[in-house]
Amino acid sequence: MVQYFGTARLDASFAALSDATRRGVIEQLARAEASITDLAERFHMTLTGMKKHIGILERAGLVVTEKVGRVRTCRLGAQDLAEEAGWIASYHQRWSARFDALDDVIAELKAKEKMDGPERQ
CATH class of the missing domain: 1.20.5 (Single alpha-helices involved in coiled-coils or other helix-helix interfaces)
Structure with missing residues (x-):
């Protein structure tokens, strides 16, 4: 069997991608950057809920956020x-x-x- 040394990274990536909302966020960010507020509205969820999804995607390295003033903008990560x-x-x-x-x-x-x-x- 093939051994993968980056199992923590694989676990984080697959956990992040296991949710339909998070896959949708990735698809949306592949088109254009968006604020967390815009993403929450697009996916018909609370700001708190979207922040949790973005946090999981960030920990997996799939999304990067940047806060400018009061707006936190999301874009695809480098991974x-x-x-x-x-x-x-x-x-x-x-x-x-x-x-x-x-x-x-x-x-x-x-x-x-x-x-x-x-x-x-």
Whole structure:
């Protein structure tokens, strides 16, 4: 099994991305920077609720905030998701190999069934 040394980072990233609202915030910030107030309005939630979501995204390195005056603006963080994508890809390869092997077994069973003829009851 592949060992990942950045497990704390992976845990934080996947935990942050496990929530639909936080994934929506990432999508929104990929289009343009936004204040926490704007994000709260867009997602129909309280300012306090949005601050909690932003805090989780910040701890994962996915979002960076900057306070200018009374406005806290959010933008995408510098962290790319290459490590997370690599982790997913490794499991995708494993499952693809398993499904390919299963396809082979099914093909063999179908070929054997044709050779043996229809089942008699």
